[in-house]
Amino acid sequence: MLQSLIPRPRRILMTTDAVGGVWRYSLDLARELVAGGDTVMLAGLGPRPSAEQVREAQSFASLAWLETPPDWMTRDESALDRFPEEMQAIATAFAADLVHLNAPAQAARIDLPCPLVVVSHSCVVTWLHAVRGQVVAGDWAWQKDRNRAGFDRAGVVVAPSRSHAAMLEACYGAIPRLSVIHNGALPGPAVPRRESFALAAARWWDEGKNAKVLDAAAAIAEWPIYVAGPLDGADGQRACLDHCVTLGQVGHAEARRLMARASIFVSPSIYEPFGLAALEAALSGAPLVLADIATYREIWDGAAMFFDMHDSRALAQCISRLARDADLRRQFGRRAARRARKLSLQAQAAAMREIYDRAATAVAER
Template sequence: MLRALTSRSRRILMTVDAVGGVWRYALDLTRTLVRDGDSVVLAGLGPQPSPQQCAEARSIASLIWLNTPPDWMTRDPSELTALSQELREPIRNHAIDLVHLNAPTQAAGLDVACPVVAVSHSCVLTWFHAVKGGPAEGEWAWHKDRNRSGFERAHVVVAPSRSHADMLEACYGPVASLVVVANAAPPGPKPRQRQPHVFAAARWWDEGK
């Protein structure tokens, strides 16, 4: 899909945070892109990565860290206003061909000439719709306008599953450039011997889990 937006070896800027699953998603994707001949600049938002995370990222890509917080750490959209300016500088300095944003809110107001891909890994509005049975209100309500602006700005909007894509359109209306690209990860080493245990990991405090 990315190759359809620009066919030659590309210089890609990809946003990331060091806290949740987006970190693993971004590094696994970066590793594949680099293997195929592209180069990647990872632009981080939010809490700083650990030394181990920095070492892993810098082994395959350039790593920079921005001052703007990710949307899930903010209570007011004005806190995201500076992001478009922060992104323009590395996009210009690294002669970026393609921007891959791991949150649609990051695409809102972004004024760059290259193609923009926005990935909706999760969403406050769809969480409220699924878990609470209604729209997000109060301090979260601004996400609707910000995400909608990001959907309209991006050349392609990616959802990781058909169900999430359907929920996005139920909450925001039709998203013209929406495509489904399933999440995946390279398999780990095969265990020498299986143990009779079941292991589960989740954010148990989250009602949606």
Template structure:
């Protein structure tokens, strides 16, 4: 299984790999891109997950299509040497190689779906070639998967796929709550990413009575940088530090315009945090009835929703319990069962032929 240490795919891959073990599936991670941090290494060790650092470039950080194809060839060779029965590519563009075993391509996000949600007009040239590789990889894979039906529909539309990708929701280990109600709002994610629209929460922060604390990087890998006037920015935090913040029971807010799934929202919900979320298809699919929804970009509405919860402890506790109950659907075990079923069906035809 390929993984990277840059974003949520690392958390997803670690917990999936650990949850597959009780099902009799031995998962080994091929780490693509930058090396993991010491905290990430410790987390992998704690879960008993093995991985190999390949030093190969990530598809969305590659210089050109040829570099992506070279990485794909290297992954295919490594999978063969490892004796893998099936390969899960968490970067679909890496399906563009000759693999000796079935390929399951999981699309967690892509530049085309990001652009579709955030910008207008055709993809610029420097992104179009990346999107083309992703589309080709999805079409070439034996099975394609998305973490939400919203993303699956978008991917089928954008890439004209003959079949909609299968949907297996992500999972995350629940974060225990202290039972407190923290006197602040919390958000987490790539703050530099325009798709996350932290700017809306920054404007809302000027209108609410409690601070909005924001965890995540302010600078991106391509030189993107942001600064905020009202958000209390915390920088990049370890998983453990984020869990500490969420266990204290803040209101959790996300104003994102683009979210294929939203592991940070799931973490907050599992800790019993009341959710204030942008009204986008993914969040409606996952959290309808368990969150307060706000029109994307409407900072005044975000402020009103936050203040309504901040001023009514009973309503806030009830909202947190609804979020916690919904989060119980999205566990690593459920994710592993869904993926293990896909692996079994992917390899079954080859087993029948061999027999």
């Protein structure tokens, strides 16, 4: 009886933004859902996407852009007040039968009759906890209450790793209906041979990406460290990288080509709820050198080389050890690739469809 009330295929309205990892997560997942018969409308918040991003999204999904900023890009909670009305209008016009929100704050005051799934990719509260050992206060204090309200409103809450789920509950208290689904990624391009450099890719203005340790390691590592990603943030943040080879902002396709060319991929992050760049690099067969944080241990233990996230010398030693030993690079590259293949988009989409079923069943049982 209840299964007959759960529509398949679905019309899914999914939020996104064009700034960070949520864009890649939402596009890759949406593409896989569409391949399985669903229809997806992407509703974006914040700075508008590039022409390249628009072309990619519209090749398989519909795309709309809202006036509301992402919650993490404003200190003024009232800037989010129009979001429920904007989403209601899009959900009605699109005839959505499920809404997938990629930030818990977006669910706080929304009132839609269809099932509601919330995915927490990151938040200011857990970022402060991990990066600075602080509790949210001052201009950001409203974030905790709004996110908590979003968790309570959701039919199901999803975290991309067990470590992030644990951090959410450490910061917010128990979250009913919380599930963990690891992200997936597309296979990367192949290149004839790898080159003698290490690659790191992130939004380097973000303190949690640990640019200072990376740059100090680059000053003494045996191979150069190429760095892809922006150095400047919208609020005046700036990462200073004097010893790395900075490439600036690069498109996703170019980033994947760099991962295939690089002989080592490095992530010094202090805070990573999942770490999609590491997965993409591993799918290209690059050996991984990762900060020893809970998320990376959960996903890559036994398949990567780890270093103390505060120790630039230890990072440089890992890079130099791999640089001197081609057999060791091949060994770690194969380990990373084997682990990465278990984190497929097909598996992620199948798990998310089960989550959608649970959320739909909960609505049908009301």
